[in-house]
Amino acid sequence: MIPGSYFFILSVILFILGVIAFFVKRDLITQFLSIEVMLNAGNLAFIAFARALNSLHGQVIVFFIITVAAAEAAVGLAIILLIFRQKKTIKSEDMNLMKG
Amino acid sequence: MAHFLFFLLAIVCVGAVVGMIFSRNQAYNALLLVLAFAALGGIFGLLSAPFIAVVQIIIYAGAIMVLFIFVIMMINLREGIPPEKKKWTIYLSAVLAFILIVELILAARGSFQALTGPGGEEIASPKALGKLLFTEYLYPFEITSILIIAALVGAIILVKKKEEE
């Protein structure tokens, strides 16, 4: 049996990669994708814990998180589309009308 | 065998995400993530969560990522957007991410023992999961319906063409 810590460390790595990707990428869509990676890292952690605790609750929660991710994707992509229609760009640094 | 499968899937998963970080084409980004999430689904399977594994592959890798790809197609940028040029942002975020990883692992180091503890072998049947979902988690399950409606309404409101346009 694979030790639970492997899964946990994998989830931490995925989470951090998501964070790094958020800062490295420059378009809104991929930044959003990075957030999806972070969410998935959370899912992995949940399932790893669920197995370690021998409880199904973690899996149910992951089910909900996937639903949330789907809902976020719908609204997020709509917003990105709206931005693209207005500005013809989805570069993150072009979102700078307001500051100070 | 299980170990081998785990490392294979883990490498595929991490590799795909790293590939996304370095790629400059958004369609590739999304496809790489499909790969990563599919691999993650496999890992879920290894963790005795077959139902979630299937959900992960069908909903996440299938539906959600396809949505992304659709939008990327619609936007269809001529040239890709390369990664961040400002070096200091990358370095700073890398340093911060490194600190974060250390912090998270430090936080969990005491629990590694518990994570590998016995009793994790029981296969969670979809039946048991479904039962839990419709009894103890009935209320949150219903809430997800509100969530999805709200998301749909929000998405439609933002992108629909107005009548006068």
Added chain:
Amino acid sequence: MTEIFWLIPFLPLLSSFILAIFGRTLPKKYISFQACLAVFASFIISVISFFGLLKISQESYPLIKSLFTWIASGSFTINFSLQFDPLSAVMAMVVSGVGFIIHVYSVGYMDKDKGYSRYFTYLNLFTFAMLLLVMSSNIVLMFVGWEGVGLCSYLLIGFWFEKDSAANAGKKAFIVTRIGDLGFLLGIFFIFVHIGSAEFTAINQAISGGAVTQGLATLIALLLFMGAVGKSAQIPLYVWLPDAMEGPTPVSALIHAATMVTAGVYMVCRMNLLYTLSGTAALVVGVIGAVTAVYAATMALTQNDIKRVLAYSTISQIGYMFIGCGVGAYSAGMFHLYTHAFFKSLLFLSAGSVMHALSGELDMRKMGGLRKYLPFTYPAFLIGAIAIAGVPFLSGFFSKDAILTQAFANKQYFIWILGVLGAILTAFYMFRLIFLTFQGEERLEPEAKEHLHESPPVMTIPLGILAFFSIIAGFIGVPAVFGEKLNWFNKFLEPVMRPGHEVHLSIQTEWLLIIISVAVALFGIYLAYIFYIKKPQTPHQLNAKFPYVYKLLYNKYYVDEIYNAVFVKPVVRGSEIVYDNFDLKVIDGAVNGSASVTGLSGKILSYLQTGLIKDYALVFLFGVILFLGYLLF
């Protein structure tokens, strides 16, 4: 009849409401009538209640009228309640009385102003807030009045906001006094937490019952005093008051001389048990008062703006009141507050009358010889000046003497010496003002001279009334040497201020002190006379007319020169130096500096707000890492 005392503050409030809502549509005559009537009615009720108070026994003090429960939170409640006791009675009568006179004066002074109804709305609102301050039965409600007067003062200083200086002065006054309020509020919190009630009666009971340790008393007393320092314009928070003179003159008279700025003194007197308990706090009060008294008086020496001289004089006089409180002679402090209200508002209103005559001129260098043009204003001003200088037997003499005597009697010699020094300076700068304005040669601008005129009766009659009170008001508190029983004022306040440190001196010492203060006052006047009247012409005139007395007089002139070189010049010069360097640069600079430091840090912080998603996320990540790091280690 006494029960209706709770109406006192609410009549002006009602009037203010009506004016705020309908003011634009009402005729001017009605506005002024209503505004004055409301305050006058308050005054009448105060007087009635005062006589009612005299009739009932001291055991039933204070009369408390609880209107409703304001704050009820767990173990304690705060009522919206007013109280009437000798201290409140004195303050209520002064505020509504002087307030009424100034309202009447304003009718003439503001006649041509376009913000007529706005002015009276604010003025009525101010009267309400001030009356609430002096009549509230707990310290939280008092704070409501305290903030209210600050707000009205801000509105009224900035009344002529078209002038940038006025708007800025208003803001400055507001902000600086708020610094003091910081302490005041903290003091209230401590009272709240450690005494468990905000009612004055309960606080006093707790103190006299020994429930308050000396350390706690010192802490609370000093925090409260911080508020008083801000509101009453003492060192180091006095900077706002001279600038506050940008407001209309009646406002300066009412708010920045007679009532609001003395709120700090009232507060210290109200909490006198606390200050009696804590020797340290009392000493701080006394020393700050004494230093301010002298410091502000030196500032007044060289100002050329007539209202600024009066402003510094107010700061200095409030310093005297704090000397009284600091040495434990609270009723002497209150007494000076009471007399000061008359003669200082008289001075301000007379100055306003001068300005009115000269179409708004404030610079004394452009005045002179106004005596014959302003036959009514001049004697009024003169009476005020004599009163403030401490010439017997006008009101200022009695009150200042009471304070200095008590300072001496309590062996606070340092404070006493400062007080005496301040008295010389007071007499000097007041008469410098008189001589430069009303005597000597005319230095008027030609166009100002054209429509030079005495003010209308609606302005001069208030002057007359105030002059009358400036003369007689002191006789209710004559010193013990003239008879033990004569100090009615002290006795009246006794139930509120159980005499803490009031010590009685032997008759001889007391006579000596009186003589000293009289001499000091006359000396100051004499110096001013020599310096501003005699010196300019005397030498050559005398030389020509009377050759044989020339030598004698020449010698006298020589003495003047010595005075001049040894005493007057250094003081005046020093005053100038201190004004230019310390007052403007250090204190004013510190106030402005702290403002710009806050502004600068805001600027730096807002650079972080780049508008870029990534930078925001970076700050977020930073926060996460520090947060988790702190939790881990």
Added chain:
Amino acid sequence: MNSLFALLPLVIIVIASLLVLLLEVFLKKENKNYLGFISLFFLIVCAILYFRFWNEEFSYFKGSLVLDKLSLFFFFIFAVAVSFVILLSMKYISLQDANHGEFYALLLFALSGMMIMVSSSSLVIIFLGLEVLSISSYALAGLKRKDKKSSEAAIKYFLLGSFASGFFVYGLALLYGASHSTDISGILDYFRSSPELSLMATIGLGLVIIGFGFKIAVVPFHMWTPDVYEGAPTPITAFFSIGPKAVGFAVLLRIFLYYWRITPESQAIFWLLWIISVLTMLVGNLIALRQTNLKRILAYSSIAHAGYLMVAILARDGSSLLFYLAAYLFMNLGAFAAVIALSKKGKEYLELDDYAGVGFKYPWIGATFTIFLLSLAGFPPTAGFLAKFYVFSAAVREGLVPLVIIGVLASLISVFYYLRIVVYMYMREPSREIAIHLENPALFLVIFLCLYGVLQLGIFPGNILLIIREAINALPF
């Protein structure tokens, strides 16, 4: 009461929003205000139902739905806030070209999210409610679809909000792993019983707090606030400034009232929150000094107010927190109502220069706005003063004197910028001509009600304090 009946208010709100969505299709453009009235009607029905619930039992679905008095109190706050926002929006959305019936539907969805959040002690359900709220909020922020600022606000809110959600989920996972539970009481029981694993749990709790810290906009998780507030449609900004903030504090209150009690020796989180509170008060007020846009000023002011509210959490005093939120509801919505009043077709006046001379040109708006600003600055006898007074005196009682000194200093700084608006309104000559659309009875009703609320809470707070005390005392622990 049976558990399905307890769900009724939530069901009503959801049905109302679906009904609004349906009717939107059939109603003519000029009749879209009916949608607002329909939403209001359902809100009132819902409020009446909750009123009936006040003395009922309080736990359903095995603790997933907790209708205790605390959550009922928050329902009332939300109901008032949302109905005010609806009233503010009616004219606004037609003037500013955002006439979507979906506007109300989304607002009601957001409300249902908040209702779910405050009425549960399960962090999973709280997370779902949070997402319902957030997703509706993202869409609401972008509702002025032709306005570039509005969509920029939406994307900033969305990306940063999802970023924060990622941390929240991870924190939840850690908490679950450490404490075997996702229920607040279960987690806190774990903290009490087994300290040996508590490092992971503490980190998890920290991440969850950060997730809420994002919603309530405390420094350093506040960066999104000013931009989103500036870009979003103004009534929605008003909603953001009170709704998510109140709900975040409701959850924090549920966590911490108990947490402080069981882990008195755990100082780490306490001092973290202490630092956050200080930073929030200072940074919010300092940056606000430099702003010239009204919505940004109010955004930074709302950050600062989150700091004062944090003081109440630190002082372990629920009732002052609730009172502050109630007061903040009225004064802040009132201020926003005054800002919204200054607009005409296709144009909003948001720069300080626009406000020059407004006090004389529109005396009623000027006077009421002044009162709201004074209340925000904490002047007696307004609600804002009493609210600060409660919070700070509770903090002094707990011995947090330095915190109180900083708090009072910070509110001293805040006077600068609140008064600056007043100074512009009353002490500046108008530099440019502004013309506003005055026929807006719903908006003036809101201004009037807020004024009433500010004065009622400031002068006669007795009744509401009674209710608040009942709400706090009814907490199970």
